[in-house]
Amino acid sequence: MTNADDMLAAAALRPGELAAPGLSARPRRKVAILACMDTRIDLFPMLGIQRGDAHIIRNAGGLATGDAIRSLSISQRLLGTEDVVIVMHEGCGLHGASEDAFAEQLRADGVLPTWRLGAFTDVEATLRDSLTRLRASAELPHRDHIRGFVFNPEDGTLREVA
Template sequence: MGDFDDLLSANADYAADFQLKGFDGVARAGVAIVTCMDSRIDPLGMLGLKPGDAKIFRNPGGRVTVAAMEALVLGAHLLNVQRILVIPHTRCAMASNSESELRARIGESSGQDASWLPLSVVDDQVRALTEDVAKVRSHPLIPDTVAVGGFMYDVDSGRLDQKV
């Protein structure tokens, strides 16, 4: 149980001044973000938002997967989402390694065969971003009134660059 003591202690401090009690869970700023799981990304901070302002979906590579699309549809119809940002980033492991390289690294780390593991590597981030934005814009359950944009986040400068 001691493995999580530091985190539970931090949570106790957080809960002592908890500001979202009773909040209904809608995106107060009307924003949804699909981005990578990379810990160098602060989705709210990079856009000047705060907790409660946006719906955030994270996965390796920041791709619009089936699960991400499910979140976006729910957000657009039930959670006040009016703008969707798809945000991959520079120096992403999913874009700078091949599937076989990542499998080999995982295999070495785990001591097990990882050749069967499906990994969603990206060979061209701008092309993948363009495809993902088109996928969201053309989805029959994403209203035309929802703005959708594709951005690249630079992990070294903190800057966003709109690509789509």
């Protein structure tokens, strides 16, 4: 059995639990969350949200990349969200990673990527850069409520970076 087989079997056991008849595709709390894909981040209990409340956009780092902005733009322009919350975290795999070593690995496999790894050395400075980028993105019509948090998976605390 592969993971995909296990997952398909798990879903088949609980269609009643998974069904969301009547639940709108428009986030109830009009918020989109951009977060790192890290396995330790469980956004629903962390932020006190339920299914139907928010759009969740995840990538490596929780960075405001071009594709994250694409999703946020769709979230706001087509599905009515007005707030953005970014969640980065301590101990991120990109913290201290090497752009050059990663690019070298890709080159060895014949790939010349058009994107950067997104490595960083300062989580707060990187989060501020993302906040600045989103606040300047005309793709987003609502830019008055864009906030950023750093989660510490060791002690479970979440702090705001202004």
